[in-house]
Amino acid sequence: MKPLIGFLAGLVFGLGLLVSGMTDPVRVLGFLDLAGAWDPSLAFVMLGAVATTALGYRLVLRRAHPLCDTDFHLPTAKGIDRRLLLGAALFGTGWGLAGYCPGPVIVSLAGLQGGLWVMFASMLAGWLLVDRLAPAS
Amino acid sequence: MIWYQALLGGVLIGSAAVMLMAGLGRVAGISGVARTMLTTRAGRGWRMAFLAGLICAGLSWELVHGGSRLGASSVSMPVLIVAGLLVGVGTALGGGCTSGHGVCGMARLSLRSLVATAVFMAFGFLTVYVLRHGFPGAVS
Numbered sequence: 001m002k003p004l005i006g007f008l009a010g011l012v013f014g015l016g017l018l019v020s021g022m023t024d025p026v027r028v029l030g031f032l033d034l035a036g037a038w039d040p041s042l043a044f045v046m047l048g049a050v051a052t053t054a055l056g057y058r059l060v061l062r063r064a065h066p067l068c069d070t071d072f073h074l075p076t077a078k079g080i081d082r083r084l085l086l087g088a089a090l091f092g093t094g095w096g097l098a099g100y101c102p103g104p105v106i107v108s109l110a111g112l113q114g115g116l117w118v119m120f121a122s123m124l125a126g127w128l129l130v131d132r133l134a135p136a137s
Numbered sequence: 138m139i140w141y142q143a144l145l146g147g148v149l150i151g152s153a154a155v156m157l158m159a160g161l162g163r164v165a166g167i168s169g170v171a172r173t174m175l176t177t178r179a180g181r182g183w184r185m186a187f188l189a190g191l192i193c194a195g196l197s198w199e200l201v202h203g204g205s206r207l208g209a210s211s212v213s214m215p216v217l218i219v220a221g222l223l224v225g226v227g228t229a230l231g232g233g234c235t236s237g238h239g240v241c242g243m244a245r246l247s248l249r250s251l252v253a254t255a256v257f258m259a260f261g262f263l264t265v266y267v268l269r270h271g272f273p274g275a276v277s
Contacts, residue, residue: 005160006183010190013153013165013236017191018198018207020146025210032265041140046239048147049154053244056155066162073162074245077232080252087231088238092257094223096264098212101235102228103167105221106188110195111208118214119221126225127172134230 002068014107020045023108025099032096083136154241157187166237167191168228231257 021027022045030039065071095101098119100108105123108116154165161183163170174184199207210217228234231253233242238257242250266273 002161002183003186005156006186007190007193009153009157009160009165010187011153011194012149012156012190013167013187014191014194015198016146016149016151016153018146018194019149020143022146023195023207025212029265032261033269034262035266035270041143044140044143045147045150046243048144049150049240050147050243052148052151053154053240056151057158057244060155060159063159066158067160069162071162072158073164075164075232075242075247075249077249080249083230084232084249084253085256087227087229088253088256089227089260090223091227091231091234092260093264094220094225094227095235095257096261096268097216097223098210098220100210100220100224102171102224103191103234103236105224106167106171106191107195107198108208110192110199111206113206113208113210115210115212115214115217116208119210119217119224122218122221123225124175126222126227127168127175127229129222130226130229131172131176136232 005068013103016049017103017107020048022101023104025104028099028101028104029096032099150236150240151244154236154244164237164241166233166241168234169232169237172229227257 017023021042027039027042030037031042061072100119102123105116105120109120157163157165170184170187174181174188195207199205212220224234231238233250233253238250238253243254
């Protein structure tokens with residue numbers, strides 16, 4: 001049951017990224033180009049996603065536990081530290097360079113484009129690098 | 138493609154996030170799911186299935202829209218490599234990406250996620266500005 005729910009959630013999430021235009025790096029970079037021919041449409045992705053999630057979470061988190069587990073696993077980290085700020089800054093820079101964040105990278109692997117697979121490999125390397133050299137305490 | 142497709146896509150993304158919370162009690166942060174799958178044995182099953190779902194979405198999109206150029210990038214190979222490293226290291230240090238912080242965290246009004254989202258958006262805007270319009274104040 002768990003893998004089935006995981007798969008369906010991934011499928012719907014991926015379709016959302018595709019329908020919304022988040023998998024098109026030209027549109028993403030157009031959204032990030034405030035000073036150019038700014039394309040604000042991707043702001044609606046954030047709006048739709050955050051509003052739906054906020055509403056759904058309110059209903060779901062009222063329950064004692066999720067369908068297939070004994071507890072909800074919500075992030076426990078509190079407070080703003082240098083690690084969070086540095087990480088967000090580096091991620092934003094990488095996002096602005098190529099127009100790809102992790103979700104669209106993984107969805108777009110299906111297009112079998114070499115460059116995108118190279119970016120995926122280098123993203124994996126980044127994850128493993130932090131896991132080896134600077135794991136979260 | 139216009140705003141209502143963006144909005145519809147957003148609603149689908151949100152629905153997936155709610156589904157994952159209702160079913161498994163998990164946050165739908167894509168970098169977190171993928172990273173944890175690499176490094177932790179427990180819970181690998183549903184995480185692999187989630188990532189397979191993402192790729193299947195891409196495959197079905199390719200089947201329906203033949204030649205959709207999914208994954209085609211106008212950016213050069215070295216830039217893709219640097220961008221991948223920055224996205225990987227950044228999301229690992231920051232504990233999330235556009236989905237984990239930007240959608241799930243914002244929906245929970247988490248202060249960490251609000252700050253992280255503001256910072257990565259700001260650096261995204263700044264990077265594109267510098268690449269397309271030069272350094273602020275520089276004479277071109």
